[in-house]
Amino acid sequence: MSAKTERLCAELHELAGRIGRRVQLMEVCGTHTVSVFRNGLRALLPANLRLLSGPGCPVCVTAQRDIDAAIELAARDRVIVATYGDMMRVPGRLGSLEKLRALGAQIRLVNSARSALRIAREFPDRPVVLLAVGFETTAPATAATVLEADRDGIENFSALLCHKLVVPAMLALLEAGDVPLDGFLCPGHVSVIIGADAYRPVVERHARPCVVAGFEPEQILTGLVALLRQISEGRAALENVYSAVVSAAGNRVALELLERVFVPADAVWRELGTIPHSGLEFAEPYRRFDAVERFGLTIGEDDDHPGCLCGEVIQGKVEPAECPLFADECTPLNPVGPCMVSSEGTCAAWYKYNRPAGTTRADVPASWEAGQ
Amino acid sequence: MTGRVTGAETVERIVLAHGGGGELMNQLIREHLLPKLSNEQLAALTDAAVLPQPDGKLVFTTDSYVVTPLEFPGGDIGRLAVAGTVNDLAVMGAKPQAISLGLILEEGLPLELLDRIVASVAATAEEAGVSVVTGDTKVIDRRQSVGDGGTGPADGMFINTAGVGSLRPDARLDVGRIEPGDAILVNGTIADHGLAVMSLRSGIEFESDLRSDAAPLNRLIDDMFATGADIKFLRDATRGGLAGVLADISETRGVSVEIEERYIPLTPTARHAAEMLGLEPLTVANEGKIVCIVAATDAPAALRAMKQNSYGTNAARIGTISTARPPLVELLTCAGGRRIVQRPYGEDLPRIC
Numbered sequence: 001m002s003a004k005t006e007r008l009c010a011e012l013h014e015l016a017g018r019i020g021r022r023v024q025l026m027e028v029c030g031t032h033t034v035s036v037f038r039n040g041l042r043a044l045l046p047a048n049l050r051l052l053s054g055p056g057c058p059v060c061v062t063a064q065r066d067i068d069a070a071i072e073l074a075a076r077d078r079v080i081v082a083t084y085g086d087m088m089r090v091p092g093r094l095g096s097l098e099k100l101r102a103l104g105a106q107i108r109l110v111n112s113a114r115s116a117l118r119i120a121r122e123f124p125d126r127p128v129v130l131l132a133v134g135f136e137t138t139a140p141a142t143a144a145t146v147l148e149a150d151r152d153g154i155e156n157f158s159a160l161l162c163h164k165l166v167v168p169a170m171l172a173l174l175e176a177g178d179v180p181l182d183g184f185l186c187p188g189h190v191s192v193i194i195g196a197d198a199y200r201p202v203v204e205r206h207a208r209p210c211v212v213a214g215f216e217p218e219q220i221l222t223g224l225v226a227l228l229r230q231i232s233e234g235r236a237a238l239e240n241v242y243s244a245v246v247s248a249a250g251n252r253v254a255l256e257l258l259e260r261v262f263v264p265a266d267a268v269w270r271e272l273g274t275i276p277h278s279g280l281e282f283a284e285p286y287r288r289f290d291a292v293e294r295f296g297l298t299i300g301e302d303d304d305h306p307g308c309l310c311g312e313v314i315q316g317k318v319e320p321a322e323c324p325l326f327a328d329e330c331t332p333l334n335p336v337g338p339c340m341v342s343s344e345g346t347c348a349a350w351y352k353y354n355r356p357a358g359t360t361r362a363d364v365p366a367s368w369e370a371g372q
Numbered sequence: 373m374t375g376r377v378t379g380a381e382t383v384e385r386i387v388l389a390h391g392g393g394g395e396l397m398n399q400l401i402r403e404h405l406l407p408k409l410s411n412e413q414l415a416a417l418t419d420a421a422v423l424p425q426p427d428g429k430l431v432f433t434t435d436s437y438v439v440t441p442l443e444f445p446g447g448d449i450g451r452l453a454v455a456g457t458v459n460d461l462a463v464m465g466a467k468p469q470a471i472s473l474g475l476i477l478e479e480g481l482p483l484e485l486l487d488r489i490v491a492s493v494a495a496t497a498e499e500a501g502v503s504v505v506t507g508d509t510k511v512i513d514r515r516q517s518v519g520d521g522g523t524g525p526a527d528g529m530f531i532n533t534a535g536v537g538s539l540r541p542d543a544r545l546d547v548g549r550i551e552p553g554d555a556i557l558v559n560g561t562i563a564d565h566g567l568a569v570m571s572l573r574s575g576i577e578f579e580s581d582l583r584s585d586a587a588p589l590n591r592l593i594d595d596m597f598a599t600g601a602d603i604k605f606l607r608d609a610t611r612g613g614l615a616g617v618l619a620d621i622s623e624t625r626g627v628s629v630e631i632e633e634r635y636i637p638l639t640p641t642a643r644h645a646a647e648m649l650g651l652e653p654l655t656v657a658n659e660g661k662i663v664c665i666v667a668a669t670d671a672p673a674a675l676r677a678m679k680q681n682s683y684g685t686n687a688a689r690i691g692t693i694s695t696a697r698p699p700l701v702e703l704l705t706c707a708g709g710r711r712i713v714q715r716p717y718g719e720d721l722p723r724i725c
Binding site for chain 2: 001002005006039040041043044082109110111116331332344352354
């Protein structure tokens with residue numbers, strides 16, 4: 001452990017001790033969740049500090065009805081569906097994209113919206129649909145790609161828009177008031193786009209501290225220290241401890257792209273239902289790129305597994321281990337809910353990185369000189 | 373590329389008749405395979421190879437190679453096929469002697485590409501000191517696409533290699549001999565192969581200087597045995613990566629494995645590429661890395677032998693077998709935390725964002 005990590009941990013314990021009561025902080029972003037687990041940070045946190053994972057995994061918040069729409073499209077003759085990898089295994093009503101691909105459907109993995117457009121250029125006589133999921137981090141790339149398709153007249157390209165906006169979801173969680181939250185660790189990547197100031201409504205309307213932090217272990221610990229310090233002093237302010245990367249106003253170019261191509265719209269989140277102005281739809285000049293309109297899709301209802309608590313997990317209401325399906329009926333091999341599928345999903349991170357309950361750590365053999 | 377027939381093509385390609393057993397097939401073998409792989413056994417073109425019988429025990433293995441793309445930085449399917457089979461023999465404690473080469477070629481494969489891959493098979497076999505003593509060639513039509521799902525140009529190829537070797541008399545490799553306190557060694561940086569191949573995959577490609585680590589490791593293993601170290605277990609960390617091998621050890625032997633993140637060799641490029649794709653380097657495939665479990669007292673000698681071989685310059689002792697219950701693989705992170713490590717569940721998929 002570096003001297004800095006050690007100092008941050010000591011500070012964290014000192015502040016937590018001073019606060020005395022249980023403190024619940026939400027890390028909104030799936031990348032934070034995974035980084036906390038992968039770096040084993042939970043073992044370093046004070047006992048009265050509880051980290052809850054929020055609705056920040058793009059795969060986990062995508063409603064089942066949208067997965068079903070993607071599957072319906074992929075099953076159509078000649079359609080090529082382009083998707084980010086971790087959407088492949090999310091179960092819909094009729095299986096997953098992965099299973100459909102095994103049956104011969106044309107489903108291509110991409111890591112950017114532009115790759116999907118390139119496929120559309122390669123196969124001009126086949127419809128290519130981008131499954132456009134993700135938060136403000138990926139939405140500008142979708143927008144830029146649509147503009148490119150518009151400019152170059154790539155008419156066989158379209159997008160099934162499932163983009164979500166982070167701040168409306170945070171506000172909805174606070175307004176529902178089901179989970180006592182003392183503050184938010186705000187996502188670094190999303191904040192690069194939307195800017196730290198975007199969290200002002202959370203601070204001003206709900207008096208909860210918001211701290212924007214990076215994803216390295218020390219950056220996360222720095223963010224947690226800032227949150228606990230505010231709480232111990234009874235303050236609720238907006239702080240940016242990732243200011244080398246995140247500005248107050250965000251990325252102007254990316255925000256302009258969003259404004260040009262999309263308009264805010266109500267969106268359905270998995271198990272959270274409809275959250276006002278929490279999603280995006282095409283602005284009028286670009287509506288023809290909307291896969292729902294182009295293919296005359298009817299977006300149905302969700303039919304989530306009755307026992308699955310993914311909805312509660314992404315609101316921080318329960319921890320994965322409290323779900324009756326966790327590690328039993330629902331495993332990464334056989335996921336029931338999306339939180340077990342995505343590499344950023346809370347359940348997958350718990351399953352992958354946490355010691356099973358009730359196990360003890362025995363003595364490590366006498367320390368060895370690694371002779372590196 | 374659209375995969376459409378342009379008519380103006382001048383590239384020589386594999387056609388179905390190359391697999392038909394007639395003159396064209398004969399020509400393919402004589403002009404494109406034999407010259408590079410030439411040895412007495414193969415040149416005879418008999419139905420099977422006749423090999424000398426070893427004094428001790430015979431070790432026999434087979435493996436199939438279906439990687440796409442066929443060529444990638446640091447290697448190709450040919451190097452992979454030879455090194456993979458050689459390594460499977462070597463980690464069992466065998467000295468590899470001879471391998472077979474089964475080629476399944478897709479109609480449309482450019483002959484020039486086949487030539488490069490056969491040359492790579494020959495070079496890797498020579499490096500490992502094994503001969504390709506028997507072989508087979510089949511051609512499949514484009515319907516059974518080997519390539520990218522049937523929409524791209526035909527350019528597919530599968531290779532199967534089987535190999536035999538003689539068990540070295542000094543090998544006492546047995547997972548049952550692993551005891552708490554034993555040291556865990558790895559011969560260099562992990563995750564390079566899987567990430568290098570992924571960096572070329574259509575749709576998720578990215579630019580990097582990642583190179584596959586594909587390499588025959590039998591000579592490195594020879595060097596380790598030559599130290600007289602009490603080597604208890606060897607396994608090449610291919611699919612499933614380092615995590616897969618360590619999970620196997622923990623499960624099979626019923627011991628815990630403790631590794632330290634700061635000692636696990638990983639290039640900054642691989643670290644960042646894995647981060648970008650949302651992949652865990654510990655579970656990414658390698659094609660030139662072995663995990664070695666050795667008695668703690670012999671670890672320095674075995675590690676020194678690894679480091680002196682060109683395929684082990686970045687070798688490191690990464691951890692220890694421990695008595696912790698229940699048996700788990702646990703990682704001490706650079707941040708000072710701890711977490712468990714599991715084998716991956718299937719194909720690791722790159723994530724969004």
